[in-house]
Amino acid sequence: xxxxxxxxxxxxxxxxxxxxxxxxxxxxxxSPYYLxxxxxxxxxxxxTEAPSDDSSPxxxxxxxxxxxxVAMSMLSVTTKEIMQSNLGSTTVLAGGRGHGPSSxxxxxxxxxxxxxxxxxTLAHRTMEYLSRMxxxxxxxxxxxxxxxxxxxGKLCRExxxxxxxxxxxxxxxxxxxxxxxxxxxxxLFYFMDNLMQFGSLQYTACSFLFxxxxxDRGDWSVEVVAYLFAMKLLSPQTVFLLRGNHELHEVxxxxxxxxxxxxxxxxxxxxxxxxxxxxWVGINSVFSTLPLAAAVGRxxxxxxxxxxxxxxxxxxxxxxxxPDFPALNSVDPQPGDDPTRAMFRQAALxxxxxxxxxxxxxxxxxxxxxxxxxxxxxxxxxVYGQQAIDTFLDNxxxxxxxxxxxxxxxxxxFCKQARVLTVFTSSAYCGTGNGAGAVFIARDTxxxxxxxxxxxxxxxxxxxxxxxxxxxxxxxxGGGYPAPPAMPLGAMxxxxxxxxxxxxSSAEPQRVPSPAPxxxxxxxGDAPTVVARPRLAGSGPALPxxxxxxxx
Numbered sequence: 001x002x003x004x005x006x007x008x009x010x011x012x013x014x015x016x017x018x019x020x021x022x023x024x025x026x027x028x029x030x031s032p033y034y035l036x037x038x039x040x041x042x043x044x045x046x047x048t049e050a051p052s053d054d055s056s057p058x059x060x061x062x063x064x065x066x067x068x069x070v071a072m073s074m075l076s077v078t079t080k081e082i083m084q085s086n087l088g089s090t091t092v093l094a095g096g097r098g099h100g101p102s103s104x105x106x107x108x109x110x111x112x113x114x115x116x117x118x119x120x121t122l123a124h125r126t127m128e129y130l131s132r133m134x135x136x137x138x139x140x141x142x143x144x145x146x147x148x149x150x151x152x153g154k155l156c157r158e159x160x161x162x163x164x165x166x167x168x169x170x171x172x173x174x175x176x177x178x179x180x181x182x183x184x185x186x187x188l189f190y191f192m193d194n195l196m197q198f199g200s201l202q203y204t205a206c207s208f209l210f211x212x213x214x215x216d217r218g219d220w221s222v223e224v225v226a227y228l229f230a231m232k233l234l235s236p237q238t239v240f241l242l243r244g245n246h247e248l249h250e251v252x253x254x255x256x257x258x259x260x261x262x263x264x265x266x267x268x269x270x271x272x273x274x275x276x277x278x279x280w281v282g283i284n285s286v287f288s289t290l291p292l293a294a295a296v297g298r299x300x301x302x303x304x305x306x307x308x309x310x311x312x313x314x315x316x317x318x319x320x321x322x323p324d325f326p327a328l329n330s331v332d333p334q335p336g337d338d339p340t341r342a343m344f345r346q347a348a349l350x351x352x353x354x355x356x357x358x359x360x361x362x363x364x365x366x367x368x369x370x371x372x373x374x375x376x377x378x379x380x381x382x383v384y385g386q387q388a389i390d391t392f393l394d395n396x397x398x399x400x401x402x403x404x405x406x407x408x409x410x411x412x413x414f415c416k417q418a419r420v421l422t423v424f425t426s427s428a429y430c431g432t433g434n435g436a437g438a439v440f441i442a443r444d445t446x447x448x449x450x451x452x453x454x455x456x457x458x459x460x461x462x463x464x465x466x467x468x469x470x471x472x473x474x475x476x477x478g479g480g481y482p483a484p485p486a487m488p489l490g491a492m493x494x495x496x497x498x499x500x501x502x503x504x505s506s507a508e509p510q511r512v513p514s515p516a517p518x519x520x521x522x523x524x525g526d527a528p529t530v531v532a533r534p535r536l537a538g539s540g541p542a543l544p545x546x547x548x549x550x551x552x
Contacts (some may be wrong), residue, residue: 013088031447034412038435038452047414047448113341119158123230126151130227134189140223142270149271152222155229156282160289161202162236167325168317169240169294174206177301177439179404179411179423180244181210183218183261187427187436188227190451195438201235206440209294211404211423212244212303212352215252215263217430222266225283240294244303244404245352247287248331253280289327292351293320296441300398304405305354305384307347308370314395333380350382355406356420357385389416402439409452411437427453 033044129148133140142148176195181188197204212233214228215221231239246252252263259265268276293302300306307316319325326341331349333342355373357365362385366373370406373381384392393399401420407429413422427436433453440447 006095012279018548021175025049028313029445030418031445032403033480034448034450036410036450036452039454047397118123119233120163122151122154122158123233126155126226126230129236130185130223134185134223140185140220145270146275148226149222149267150277152295153279153282155226155233158233159229159286162232162291165240165291166321168320169209169242169291171207171209171240171294171296173297173441175209175296175441176206177209177211177296177402178425179211179437180213180407180429181218181224182213182426182429183215183221183263183266184244184426184429184436185218185220185223185227187425187451188224191425191436191438192231193266201231201238205239207238207240209240209296209301211301211402212242212290213246213404214241214244215266216246216258217261218291218426219261220262220266221252222270222279222283223263225263229286241290242294242301242303243287243290243352246384247284247290249280249284249287250330250332254527274366284329290330292348295398296402297443298397298399299402299441300393300396300400301402302351303450304352304403305356306380306388306392306401307350307382308382309368309388309391310317310366311368314391314453316347316392317396319343320341353378353381353405355381355383356415357383362386386416386419389419400435407432407434408437410452411435412439412448412450421448421491423448427451456499504536 010127030047032047034047036043036045082149115476129151130140176191178188178191191197195204195206195208208231210228214224228239232241246263252258255262255265260269264277267280267283270276271279293300295301307320309316325344328345328348331352332346333345337345353373353376355375357369357371361371361374361383365383365385365387367387369385369391370382371385372379374381389401393401400418402423402457403420404423404425406422408422408426409425411424411427411434414420415422421439423437424434425436425438425440427434435450435452437451438449440449
């Protein structure tokens with residue numbers, strides 16, 4: 001049983017129009033049940049308007065649907081056992097035993113038996129290392145932090161070598177959509193463990209779309225970035241990373257706001273001040289190139305909101321799709337921007353920062369459905385109401401919006417007459433009791449997954465540990481892979497606008513005056529300046545001058 005978004009969304013003010021007719025003719029069906037996972041196990045709960053914050057389990061689906069689910073589960077288990085036996089693999093299979101979704105991950109489209117490229121080997125080794133350490137220790141304590149930091153720097157360089165992606169991706173179902181992660185490696189690993197078939201991207205028929213906010217507020221921001229970058233390098237045609245507001249250097253470098261959980265602080269804690277800041281610069285260099293939105297069939301996916309509109313021809317999607325839309329290091333207005341660049345910045349700002357208006361805010365919005373976002377205390381950020389949503393969707397032939405950016409008690413929640421779905425994939429966010437959610441977009445059906453807090457399993461409690469496995473840390477980079485030798489990290493060409501300060505000799509450490517924090521940008525917002533500083537006394541052993549992240 002399915003119901004159509006157009007049938008439950010109520011009057012949108014555009015009935016009788018050509019856009020409404022097209023929407024009704026090709027409506028996207030939404031399953032009336034969502035998969036709910038909590039301490040009692042798995043069950044299907046019925047949607048009313050949404051899995052609300054105070055909802056209780058509702059009726060079970062029909063016997064036929066349950067029979068299909070049982071049959072698929074049995075088939076999956078049988079297939080997994082055969083596959084595992086044939087491969088002789090210890091890789092974890094969803095619900096099985098092993099070391100997580102990593103050890104058979106290979107690039108989509110690679111020829112069986114062909115030798116993987118260097119970036120694939122690096123990505124594979126990184127996922128294996130992170131998976132083995134997490135499953136055996138329940139967290140991360142890097143015995144060789146410089147080598148791990150070096151690998152993350154290499155991942156950044158390889159990411160920048162991938163073919164550039166448009167600002168608006170055009171994807172086809174089936175796609176899994178995941179929201180904010182915020183350094184929560186446990187929940188990211190849980191979803192990949194269950195959604196990545198056979199622990200391998202190569203055998204996973206679905207694509208993965210991440211909606212941004214990968215860092216800050218959690219303990220494992222660097223590890224989450226490394227894992228996601230490795231996934232992207234292994235299968236660039238099926239793994240897609242959008243940009244959120246926390247993929248901005250002004251946000252993830254704000255140690256005053258986020259303290260020790262900011263991305264910058266985590267990089268510094270891993271590598272020390274000098275190299276840590278440079279790794280932070282390198283990660284932000286990749287963040288600036290990420291797409292801002294994705295169209296999955298007739299669903300518009302974005303981190304936050306939709307571009308503002310004030311009447312006339314609706315060219316917003318055309319603007320976002322322009323080939324000259326730049327990779328912006330900052331979405332804040334900058335002095336000296338010409339009208340075109342200011343237009344690009346404002347569109348990007350709305351996409352990564354916007355929120356749906358609350359019912360209390362609706363009466364105060366302008367004629368086009370936009371208004372100031374008081375909850376974020378910033379005049380430049382807007383909320384968008386029902387009128388804005390209907391206009392954008394109707395003018396661009398979309399059925400609904402999937403976005404992230406706001407924590408929801410069950411990880412998923414509909415609003416605005418079921419035309420906006422918020423998904424949040426980090427449970428226990430900032431000490432709250434929220435669950436984690438994900439969305440599955442099939443060819444013509446959208447299904448939701450809600451995982452209660454704690455149901456992803458405490459890693460030290462045995463959720464991911466093989467039976468009888470000892471809680472011993474894995475060898476560096478796991479799986480018998482030798483630790484990589486120290487290699488120069490400054491080989492990647494500098495992006496336009498970067499300035500490289502000559503490396504200092506480790507034998508003659510010097511202090512470079514720095515009245516302000518090292519940022520990956522100048523005040524112009526788009527001309528990064530990298531300052532490579534030596535590791536000072538007291539921050540660990542000096543490294544050879546070749547070991548630099550400054551050119552990332």
